[in-house]
Amino acid sequence: MTASDASKKSGAASRSASNTSTLAGYEGCADDYAETTAPKPEAGDQPALVELLKAVEPGNCLLEIGSGPGWDADWLEERGLAVRRTDGAESFVHFQASRGRNAERLDVIRDPLGGPYDGVLALYVLQHVERGVLPAVLEKIAQALRDDGAFLFSIREGEGETVEIGSKGNEYYVAQWQRSELVSVLAALGLGLFWSHSFEGSEGRWLIALFRKGAPE
Structure with a gap:
């Protein structure tokens, strides 16, 4: 999820803004967010x-x-993967649920993640985890992955x-x-960089990266 309706930025985080306040903001905008991010067939x-x-291979979990709305999970399931859908x-x-999909509420900071999984997917969400907390969240994710998991x-x-x-x-x-910070943190958890891509979005510059557990850095 991203705050796609954001209209202003401040240079430093206010004391009141946190992962918790961010989740509260998303509680009131699911329909608008889903409409904004709905797949466009012409985009490929x-x-x-x-x-x-x-x-990962077909049948992997x-x-x-x-x-969020579940669009990425739909795409992956159509290609033979099993996806445990969760959102905070x-x-x-x-x-x-209104579109016939089963999703669970999961707080990535506080809740156990279960597993082991063949892969973990977290697009446009981890930027909302406080900097001081993210390394612990990444450790939980690493522990939830099978060897060679993505x-x-x-x-x-x-x-x-x-x-x-x-x-x-x-x-x-x-x-x-x-990018170098994250590569270092994840390398210490046994995850090596497999693929990455950076691009400019409407909200700033984004990094998308794929790591493998047990892969060389």
Whole structure:
């Protein structure tokens, strides 16, 4: 999930903005977010998901953190993967139920992740985890992966923390990371970089990266 309705930024995170306040902001915008991010057939396949398919096999089980409306899970399941859909916002769990999909509420910071999984997918969600907390979350993800399991995620590239203000006045906490920082953190957890891509989005620069457990750095 991203705060796609963000209208302002501040240079440093306010004391009130956190993962918790960010989740509260998403509780009221599931329908709008789903409409904004709905798949567009003319856009073709997502390169990051195509790379994930190279690392996992049909029938493999994936954990999706921050499933949102469930569009990525739909795409992966259509190609033979089993996806455990989870999100920290109850509104997205209900949205997916309304379209006949089973999703669970899961707080990636506080809840056990289960597993082991053949892969973990966390696109446009981990930027909302506080910088001081993310290394522990990444450790939980590494522990939830099988040997040679794949981890695909995205993060905002940069330094420090920021707050984005949504159109309804909600605060969305955003942590920014350098690619080299994350490679180092994940290498210490036994995950090596397999593929990465950076691009400029409407909200800033993004890094999407695929790591493999047990792969060389």
